[in-house]
Amino acid sequence: xxxxxxxxxxxxxxxxxxxxxxxxxxxxxxxxxxxxxxxxxxxxxxxxxxxxxxxxxxxxxxxxxxxxxxxxxxxxxxxxxxxxxxxxxxxxxxxxxxxxxxxxxxxxxxxxxxxxxxxxxxxxxxxxxxxxxxxxxxxxxxxxxxxxxxxxxxxxxxxxxxxxxxxxxxxxxxxxxxxxxxxxxxxxxxxxxxxxxxxxxxxxxxxxxxxxxxxxxxxxxxxxxxxxxxxxxxxxxxxxxxxxxxxxxxxxxxxxxxxxxxxxxxxxxxxxxxxxxxxxxxxxxxxxxxxxxxxxxxxxxxxxxxxxxxxxxxxxxxxxxxxxxxxxxxxxxxxxxxxxxxxxxxxxxxxxxxxxxxxxxxxxxxxxxxxxxxxxxxxxxxxxxxxxxxxxxxxxxxxxxxxxxxxxxxxxxxxxxxxx
Numbered sequence: 001x002x003x004x005x006x007x008x009x010x011x012x013x014x015x016x017x018x019x020x021x022x023x024x025x026x027x028x029x030x031x032x033x034x035x036x037x038x039x040x041x042x043x044x045x046x047x048x049x050x051x052x053x054x055x056x057x058x059x060x061x062x063x064x065x066x067x068x069x070x071x072x073x074x075x076x077x078x079x080x081x082x083x084x085x086x087x088x089x090x091x092x093x094x095x096x097x098x099x100x101x102x103x104x105x106x107x108x109x110x111x112x113x114x115x116x117x118x119x120x121x122x123x124x125x126x127x128x129x130x131x132x133x134x135x136x137x138x139x140x141x142x143x144x145x146x147x148x149x150x151x152x153x154x155x156x157x158x159x160x161x162x163x164x165x166x167x168x169x170x171x172x173x174x175x176x177x178x179x180x181x182x183x184x185x186x187x188x189x190x191x192x193x194x195x196x197x198x199x200x201x202x203x204x205x206x207x208x209x210x211x212x213x214x215x216x217x218x219x220x221x222x223x224x225x226x227x228x229x230x231x232x233x234x235x236x237x238x239x240x241x242x243x244x245x246x247x248x249x250x251x252x253x254x255x256x257x258x259x260x261x262x263x264x265x266x267x268x269x270x271x272x273x274x275x276x277x278x279x280x281x282x283x284x285x286x287x288x289x290x291x292x293x294x295x296x297x298x299x300x301x302x303x304x305x306x307x308x309x310x311x312x313x314x315x316x317x318x319x320x321x322x323x324x325x326x327x328x329x330x331x332x333x334x335x336x337x338x339x340x341x342x343x344x345x346x347x348x349x350x351x352x353x354x355x356x357x358x359x360x361x362x363x364x365x366x367x368x369x370x371x372x373x374x375x376x377x378x379x380x381x382x383x384x385x386x387x388x389x390x391x392x393x394x395x396x397x398x399x400x401x402x403x404x405x406x407x408x409x410x411x412x413x414x415x416x417x418x419x420x
Contacts, residue, residue: 065334
C-alpha cells in the first residue's frame with residue numbers, strides 16, 4: 001500500500017515538475033552519483049583507538065548516550081548499520097586516531113598503512129572510498145594547544161612527521177580503492193587570551209606545512225586540503241590557522257580549502273563563500289556541520305543554509321569541483337541516528353537543488369525582472385519535492401520517510417545496549 005502511494009505521488013510530482021521544465025529522473029540520477037563522505041568519529045566521539053583516550057585540542061563531545069563504539073570492529077558495524085539506511089554514493093572519512101595498533105608499538109609519527117589494513121579490506125568489501133584526517137590533538141606530544149606552530153622544535157618535528165605519514169597513507173587509500181582520498185589538515189593551535197605576537201606562530205605553521213607537503217603526490221589518488229576555524233574551546237582569542245591564513249595557504253600552495261559550516265562567525269554563511277573561493281582555485285572541500293553559539297559541531301539539519309550550500313553546488317555546476325563531507329559529533333543522542341539524519345538531509349538538499357527550475361529563475365534575473373525572480377523562487381518552495389524524495393528512497397531500496405528510525409531503535413536494543 002505504501003509503495004503504491006509513493007509511486008502515485010511520484011507520477012503526480014513528475015507531471016508538476018515537467019510543467020516547469022524539470023526532468024525529475026535526470027535530477028535523481030545526477031544527485032545519486034555525487035559522493036558524500038560520512039565521518040567515522042561520530043560513532044566513537046572522536047576518542048579513537050590508539051590508546052590516548054581523552055579528547056583535547058579545543059574540541060569536545062557532550063553527552064553519554066549508550067553504545068559508543070570502543071573498538072574498530074564495533075565502529076565498522078555501526079557504519080554498516082547506518083549505510084543500510086542512507087541513499088546515494090557514500091565514502092567514509094577516517095581520523096588517524098582510528099588506527100588499529102595490534103601488538104605493534106608505534107606512535108603517530110611512524111604510522112603506516114599497516115595500521116589501517118582492516119579498514120582498507122573492509123572498505124574494499126563494501127565498495128567504499130576512504131578519506132583521511134591527521135589527528136593533531138589528543139596526544140601527549142602536544143605543546144599545550146600547539147602542534148605544528150609549537151615553539152619546541154621537537155614537538156614540531158613529531159607533528160610534521162605525522163603529517164607526512166598521513167599523506168602516504170591517504171595516497172595508498174586512493175591507489176588501492178580506486179577512489180581519490182581527500183586528506184584534510186586541521187590544527188587546533190591557538191591562544192586562550194590575547195597574544196603579544198600573532199606573526200611568529202603563523203610563520204612556523206607555514207614552514208611546518210611546507211615541509212609536510214614538500215614531496216609531490218599523485219592527484220589521481222590523493223587531494224589535500226587545509227581547514228580553518230574561528231576558535232576552539234580554550235583557544236578563543238587567537239587561532240593560528242584562521243580563515244585568511246588557510247585560504248591564502250591553499251591558494252598559494254595549490255591545495256584545497258576546507259569550508260566548514262561551523263567554523264566561522266555565527267553571522268557568516270559558507271554558502272556565500274563557495275562561488276567566491278572557486279574563482280581562484282580548482283576545487284574545495286565542504287564540511288557540513290551546524291554551529292550553535294560557541295559549538296561548531298551540531299548534527300546537520302535540513303535548514304536554509306544547508307539548502308543554500310547545495311543550491312550553490314548544483315546550480316553553479318560545481319559537482320566535480322566540490323568534495324562534500326560531514327563533520328559533527330553528538331553524544332547526547334543515538335549516534336547512528338546522527339549519521340542517518342545528517343546524511344539523508346544532505347541528499348535531500350542535493351535533490352531539491354537539482355529539482356529547482358533554476359534556468360527560468362536566472363533568465364528572469366538576466367532580464368532584470370526581479371519581481372518574477374522572487375515570485376518563482378517562492379513558488380519553487382511548494383513544488384512536490386517530498387513525493388520525489390520518497391520515490392528516490394524507494395528506488396534506492398532505502399527506508400521511506402521515518403521508517404529508518406525503527407531499524408535504528410532495533411539496533412540500539414540488540415547491539416548498542418549490550419555495550420553499556
